[in-house]
Amino acid sequence: MGPELIALLMFAAMMLMLLTGQRVFGAIGFVATVSALLLWGEGGYEMPFSAAFKLFNWYPLLTLPLFIYMGYMLSESGIASDLYRAFHVWFGPLKGGLAVGTIGLMVVISAMNGLSVAGMAIGASIALPEMLRRGYDKIMITGVIQAGSSLGILVPPSVVLVLYGMIARQPIGQLWLAGVFPGLLLAGLFMLYIIIRCRIQPQLGPPLPAEERQIPMREKLKLLRAGITPLLIFFSMTGLFLMGITSLVESSAVGATGATLAALFKGRLSRQVMEDTLRKSVGVSCMFMWVILSALCFGAVFDGLGAVKAIESLFIERWGLSPWGILVMMQLSYLLMGTFLDDTAMLVIVAPLYVPLVISLGFDPIWYGVLYTITCQVAYMTPPFGYNLFLMRAMAPPEISLLDIYRSIIPFVMVMIVGLALVTLFPQIALWLPNQYYGK
Numbered sequence: 001m002g003p004e005l006i007a008l009l010m011f012a013a014m015m016l017m018l019l020t021g022q023r024v025f026g027a028i029g030f031v032a033t034v035s036a037l038l039l040w041g042e043g044g045y046e047m048p049f050s051a052a053f054k055l056f057n058w059y060p061l062l063t064l065p066l067f068i069y070m071g072y073m074l075s076e077s078g079i080a081s082d083l084y085r086a087f088h089v090w091f092g093p094l095k096g097g098l099a100v101g102t103i104g105l106m107v108v109i110s111a112m113n114g115l116s117v118a119g120m121a122i123g124a125s126i127a128l129p130e131m132l133r134r135g136y137d138k139i140m141i142t143g144v145i146q147a148g149s150s151l152g153i154l155v156p157p158s159v160v161l162v163l164y165g166m167i168a169r170q171p172i173g174q175l176w177l178a179g180v181f182p183g184l185l186l187a188g189l190f191m192l193y194i195i196i197r198c199r200i201q202p203q204l205g206p207p208l209p210a211e212e213r214q215i216p217m218r219e220k221l222k223l224l225r226a227g228i229t230p231l232l233i234f235f236s237m238t239g240l241f242l243m244g245i246t247s248l249v250e251s252s253a254v255g256a257t258g259a260t261l262a263a264l265f266k267g268r269l270s271r272q273v274m275e276d277t278l279r280k281s282v283g284v285s286c287m288f289m290w291v292i293l294s295a296l297c298f299g300a301v302f303d304g305l306g307a308v309k310a311i312e313s314l315f316i317e318r319w320g321l322s323p324w325g326i327l328v329m330m331q332l333s334y335l336l337m338g339t340f341l342d343d344t345a346m347l348v349i350v351a352p353l354y355v356p357l358v359i360s361l362g363f364d365p366i367w368y369g370v371l372y373t374i375t376c377q378v379a380y381m382t383p384p385f386g387y388n389l390f391l392m393r394a395m396a397p398p399e400i401s402l403l404d405i406y407r408s409i410i411p412f413v414m415v416m417i418v419g420l421a422l423v424t425l426f427p428q429i430a431l432w433l434p435n436q437y438y439g440k
Helices: 003-018 024-056 061-077 079-091 098-113 116-133 140-155 159-168 172-200 217-242 247-266 271-305 309-319 324-339 344-361 365-379 387-395 403-424 428-438
Strands: none
Touching: 003 024, 003 159, 003 271, 024 271, 061 116, 061 159, 061 247, 061 271, 079 098, 079 217, 098 116, 098 172, 098 217, 098 387, 140 159, 140 172, 140 365, 140 387, 140 403, 159 172, 159 344, 172 217, 172 403, 172 428, 217 247, 247 324, 324 344, 324 365, 344 365, 344 428, 365 403, 365 428, 387 403, 403 428
16 A cells, blocks of 8 residues: 555545544544554554654643733633733724724733734624614624634634644744744735725714714723733743744743733732633643644654655646645645644644645745744634634624625635735745844
8 A cells, every 4th residue: 555545545544533623632543653653563663652752842832821821811811801902992973983992902912922812812802893873784893803803823823833833843032033923914904905995985984973982092002001010911922032032932931921920010910810810821831731742643654654755756746736836735734723723732733744745845944934824824713614603603693694704704705815815925924024134
């Protein structure tokens, strides 16, 4: 049996396990371990064992629980709510202004958390009810929340880019910097779409009433203080890291400590806040740890099998695809998988195959990491089975139906595809900042 067929059988077995409702790490790890035993006998025990110790020796892994803790602490302590109030006042007079402000809020939340789920939870609980009360179109603002939350895995400190760096063996600092301009580009495109759409159809996003707009400038400036704390935390964390003063792990500790002190100084560090933050942080962190472990096991089997070389030979020698043709095929596979898998699962399933292939074709793996994050976000916001769609349905009020959610995301998916095309055609959007900083 050739390596291509074995690889196909492994993928088929893994998909079958996932369709039975098994946890992602269980399905991937089980298929990897059984495949190793069947292919190499008792010696196959060494592959998952070696992969496990490779994980335990990977020092940057300590950043994950600290970044996750930081995001949940800022959310649970209400600092994110204060920030939305500032956006509400400053952008409210503009047609569609609250929706534009929500995108701004999502950018800041992304810079504090690094997870799209946290951004959606904050948007759905804080921004969505307020915009509905103000007469905003429910379909448009549902799309705003989903699109804005997608920035969480692109803007640093992106947890998903950390995972990509670990699995692809790429420097985290370069990946973070590579995500800055593409993330801001997408946020700008979202805002531009909202402004244009609400100019054409003002009823979709009415401005605040005149009496609410007549707030003294002194009060408006006072509200801006809500943004000082998150920005100080973000710049102290990433700034110290990029200046070489702290390591990646130390910078994550700075962020976690800063978030805790901010909650303490605001008088919101209660026992309940700490308990909720720790419980959620531990749960999400453990999930990521198991997923990474199973991914390393799966990748070890593929390395031993020679499947990467076999697939490269299939694409180039048998099918005669150009490097760009292969890249397009890989991106399309993400769109397909994204209809029933989340970003982490997609990464651990195909990264062991795709990243070596990308490097062998002459593409920059840092740039490809940015393409991956954008593509998988487009994928699981796409009907009929997009992962984000069902998260939104679980968090939305009863008056917003699943059909509304499906309709809401279509224009934002089109905007994201435009952003993806721009980053694909002009790689320097992603690579200019890391190249400048690291002197390439």
